[in-house]
Amino acid sequence: MIIEAQGYRLELAPERGGSVLRLDWHGEPLMRPACGNTIFDVASFPLVPFSNRIARGCFNTGARRGTIAPNFPGSDHPHPLHGFGWLAAWQVTEQGEDHAVLEHVYPGGEWPWPYRARQTFQLGAWGVVTSISVTNLGDATMPAGLGFHPYFPRDAATVYRGFHRGEWYNTPDCLPSSLDEQDEAIDWWQGEPVDARAVDTAYTGREGALEIDWPTRGLGLTILPSDELSTTVVFSPKGEDYFCVEPVTHATDAINRTPETMAWLEPGETASVSMTISARQLA
Incomplete structure (x- = not known):
């Protein structure tokens, strides 16, 4: 499905993890377009x-404990990751020329709390606003975290700025x-291109917006996460033509290490986050 407005064009695949297949601005890709058939080949997923x-899929909140099986597609990686929404089919509950709403309901299981998740996409002159929410459908307090996992194109000159x-x-x-x-919050790349650091880690204490510049394309974008998205995961694998900048609510294994950084939702309670992506021409 495709929605468009103000030069932005967003292609969604609800059945494929509620993912984004591509995001363009006046024909220029802002996210890496989908390049294969796996979930890791899409442009972004929730x-x-x-x-x-x-860690090892094991957690104990005091009231509830459980073990989640490894879920890394095509790998024996022992630590399940990213939740359940990215591997589930989502339903379209609303669609217009410039907006769409997707929904995913999890009935409970390895994650012992049933929930309902919603994604909203809205395009306009300000850019692309994506929001995601989760509602606790169970009868006990549920820990919750949210975020976005976009992939961005990259060449030797690409610059990323984020202060953490x-x-x-x-x-x-x-x-x-x-x-x-x-x-104080600093730019951990110190103005150097993305290629200067190969990382897969979380940056905490974000201050301000996140920016990406493609000088060879004369193009840049700004990511403005909501305040709840105080952590940014950056994945910049060596030698690849993409990298990820992921606004999230908490760092890795927070349920075991820093549970206070997660939202704790009472039955019926909802947590929500959003990010705005806006394109700009470089001078």
């Missing part, structure tokens, strides 16, 4: 009801090991 990895106070160092299997925290 993160619900948690972000990133849960902390950077997590990871173990080889991408679990947090230690936090390097500064007195």
Whole structure:
């Protein structure tokens, strides 16, 4: 399905994890267009009801405990990640020329809390606003995290700017090991191109917007996450033509390590986040 407005064109695949297949502005790709048949080949997918990895899939909130099976498609990676929405089919509940609403309901299971998730996409002169919410449909308090997992095109000159106070160092299997925290938010790339650092980690204490510039294309974009999205996961694999900038509510394995950074929803309660992506021409 496709929605368009003000030069923005968004192609969605509800049946494929509620994902974005491509986002263009006046014909220029802002996200990496879908390039294959797996969920990792889409332009963006939603993160619900948690972000990133849960160590060995095990958690114990005191009231509830459980184990989630590994869910990394095509891999034996031991830590399930990104929740359940990205691997589920979503239903279209509303669609117009410039907007769409998708819904995914999880009945409970390995994650012992049933929930309803919604994504809303709205296009306009301000850009593309994407929101995601999760509602606790169960009878007990549910921990919840939300986020977005967009992929962006990258060449040797691509620059990413995001100001954060902390950077997590990871173990080889991408679990947090230690936090390097500064007195103030800094640009951890120090203005250098994305290629200068190969990372797959979380940055905490975000301040302000996130920006990407493609000087060779004369194009840039600004990502403005809502305040709840205080953490940014960056995945910049060496030698690839893409990278990910993921606004999220909490760092990796938060349910076990920093549960206070998750939302704790009473039965019937809803948490929601949003991000606005706007394109700009470089001078």
